[in-house]
Amino acid sequence: MPIVLEGQPALVTGANSGIGRAVALALGRAGADVVVNYVSDPEAAEAVAAEIRGFGRRAIALRADVSDEQEVETMFAEAIKVFGTLHVVVCNAGLQRDAPFHQMTLDQWHTVIGVNLTGQFLCARSAVREFVRRGVDEKVSTAASKIIHMSSVHEMIPWAGHANYAASKGGVEMLMKSLAQEVAPLRIRVNAIAPGAIRTPINTAAWQTPDAYADLMKLVPYKRIGEPADIGQAAVWLASDASDYVTGISLFVDGGMTLFPGFASGG
Ligand code: BGC
DSSP: OOOOOTTOOEEETTTTSHHHHHHHHHHHHTTOOEEEEESSOHHHHHHHHHHHHHTTOOEEEEEOOTTOHHHHHHHHHHHHHHHSOOSEEEEOOOOOOOOOGGGOOHHHHHHHHIIIIIHHHHHHHHHHHHHHHHOOOTTTOSSSEEEEEEOOGGGTSOOTTOHHHHHHHHHHHHHHHHHHHHHGGGTEEEEEEEEOSBSSGGGGGGTSSHHHHHHHHTTOTTOSOBOHHHHHHHHHHHHSGGGTTOOSOEEEESTTTTSOGGGGSOO
């Protein structure tokens, strides 16, 4: 992997497992020093940080619940103290609390919106404050900085039984676009990655058994599940100057899940 992110410290939320872990590792391999955020399982976060240090980069694990304003602000202050500044922030932490709509509790609603949407707002806000303070550093990047929101195919595909999750990701899309529009003149690029079905703990039930996997493949024209590294690669591209003229997009990394696969043989 080309060393395109040297001198650009990055912070990835929810980086102790799944997509966040793969993104943190990919950014580290691409030359970034990395803050590995987690909320539980410090050993897993420390292991990710240790792996990144193995690439010759600096890495620290910092605990913060992204839905908590004070914890987010404390984490950013600590990250900036350790690395001097941040150039790449990946708002990734996310969760599901699935339920049929009539049984969905307010707590399930609030938990998902709190982490997936409010959490992305709080982290992006702290990021923008630091990026505005520092501005462009032409030695490391043409842009003043880059924010990557982790969205989902469910920012556009409705998802029965997951109304809280789909609503949070629909919200992420317009948060991302509105912010991108607002800060583009400051040379801050804001984009999203919209993953399809990726092999992570959040959706184990969808891929673990051969029957579940076969069912899942009906929704994936490319006929393989996504791997976390597929998202890591996309994040490196969006974080690097290779995508310098790209802002305000959702990059779908989904094996064609958003191509209405049912219409391949119907309609
Ligand atoms: C969800 C997964 C799901 C995938 C495709 C993701 O955003 O978190 O549970 O498998 O979308 O439906």
